[in-house]
Amino acid sequence: MSAKAVFIHHPDAELYRFHEHHPFDPTRLQSTIDLLIRCNALEPDDIIIPQPADDEALLTVHRPDYVQAVRQLSEPAPPADAAAAADKYGLSDEDTPYFPGMHGAAAAIAGGSICAIEAVISGQAKRAFHMAGGLHHAFPHRGSGFCVYNDAAVAIKRVQAQNDLRILYIDTDVHHGDGVQWVFYDDASVFTYSIHETGKFLFPGTGFLHERGTDSGIGACMNVPLEPYTEDDSWMDSFRATVEEAARLFKPDIIVSQHGCDAHAYDPLSHMHCSMRIYNEMPLVIRDLADRYTDGKWVALGGGGYDKWRVVPRAWSFVWLAMTDHPLLARIQTSAESPLTLSEDWRQAWADEAGGIDALPEEWLDDLLQWTPMPRRDAIQAANQATCSRVLQK
Template identity: 40%
Template sequence: MPSSSCVAWSPDLLRYDFGPGHPMAPTRLDLTMDLVTGLGLLEAPGVHVMAPVPVPDDVLTLVHDADYVAAVRAASEHGVTDPARGLGTEDDPVFPGMHDAAARIVDGSYRAAGLIADGTVDHAVNVAGGMHHAKAGAASGFCIYNDAAVAIQRLLDDGVERVAYVDLDAHHGDGVESIFWDDPRVLTVSVHQSGTTLFPGTGNAVDVGGLHAPGSAVNVALPRRADGVRWLRAVDAVVPHVLRAFRPGVLVTQHGCDAHGDDPLSDLDVSVAAQHTAATRMHDLAHELTDGRWLALGGGGYAVARVVPLVWAAVVGEVVHAPVAPGQPLPERWRQRVLDVAGVLPPEAFDALVEPRPWSDGFDPADDVDRAVMSTRRAVFPHLGLDPHHD
């Protein structure tokens, strides 16, 4: 098995910029990679840093409609809005160079997937990626092109028989799910705040895949204010079981960190430590199930100073086999830069990891998180040959 890893990064990725006041601020990527560098993670043995460039249209049309790609180009080059395709909306305002900026993000995930498929690397990460809301023919939720879906399609085209996608963003991974809704080769798993209380309003437990792929979509829709311990209990009660039943050849994970209690765009309360713990879980599952073949992506996350850099630096640490240790201090130079840029002082160190009460301890019908988990298990486990009532 290869022992090298790929980190997709270039300062050019900061050009994905919807303008002042938009939540998808390039600062979150800038501060993340500054922390990654300060922790020495890019200097770990076997790390290859790949600078993404805009992919050609034939890569985008692996999952996107050609007329949509043309509409993005028109918006990017001539400022032509197309609200029917999500271009020029409050969430996705048009900006010059938008096509190239979005296509560059796709390249980071697309080429990383190719390196995993051909055995050049075992792990790869693109923290600028995870644009999971983009549909085949429309932008949505700050996402122009769906790099996660393009990467999954490349893995399939390169001969991987089954790909599992796990989405830990606070918002349902609707774009990836819709693109592979009826494809039995792809398992999409999303652990998110319920669509009854949060954008995009989808991702119910009973949504389990298309006519030709029942059980290929798994949705855990959580109540507001679910904290890190209960969130991680939900992850543990569903994700490992469905992955083991599906037996993927490659694992793709999306680590949107907007489930944090400080995030302005969700109502969950999941700590950095819990999200860090989840990254270690995904890493362990990759080694257990896919011979270590793992592509990790970023996603949402709008607490740009105290949350996003810490979560994603921990993800990068897992990918490059230099895990961030609980209690590891944050570099003072980086902390001062955060204060200068964002006006807030981040923590002094990473917190300890989180261990939730295991599902094997028993279902609690009085707990709203447990009820959400059981709804998912009852809806989808039988399709995968699993018993929803037993661990």
């Protein structure tokens, strides 16, 4: 009998850390898992530990010379010629610097995403969550934007080799999902959808309306670039209208979604002004699309998110709560007059590491009455509406 949802995590994914002060911090994984366990949404024994991706899997996306460079740069003392070539492979800048053990940690993450998609395709589960995945900026020939191996693309390539499938990839990270888009840009069987802050102001500087695919993949790519300081209503209106149309037109066999949670107002690496509400609602929209178009087959990955205490644990917990139809989700959604508080023992457990109990959120949803109203709200909404109209016209 298949499970409704499986949770996949390899402990070596927690070794994916560039350096102590880098914003891509694996503490996000540990604190989220702990929150889910403490609120009785996850049993430790139910976590599936995947096999790391082998070279055969990695080479379906990445060039042999790049994988070899990653291996060499993962050594405690990389060979001089490998270190000299690090810049060529995008592994020497402040965003994605090489580090000891890099290959093993990145391969564990890629293996987790392969395990997730194979669990759903095989019928082992209807849904699968691999929180450490979603490294969507990596390219076949170089690392980029904190990403070494493109686990989403590797996982999709793995099941493509064994199945004739139409795969809808939905990317909700505030940064455009460029690496996945370019890997499948000429592939009509993979529809890449990305909603993000416009590349006019934010890394990676891509994801514009005219990027719609090439050759046989023309039309199998949809980008929804939103204005800086977009808020909840405009984000969700834009997301619902466009992702619904993408699913309706493409009619996928499976959905793979990436849940970067860096469009939140607290995130230090973007300019958006959304609250926890969008991270509560977007997984439910995707779940509904999966139920209607793919017989429920849905794989969810993590991604960005750099407020590791106030945002990421809550946002990624919402994905798992939606996947499992956990009763806590209904309690959160119906608690407008009396907001539901987070597990107090979780707050106490992480208080010292977070820098004090006040650094941790008290409630599942943000109290927007405490936020300063955003200037130019009407103009931002109008610009986003115009963008969505252009998206839908195409």
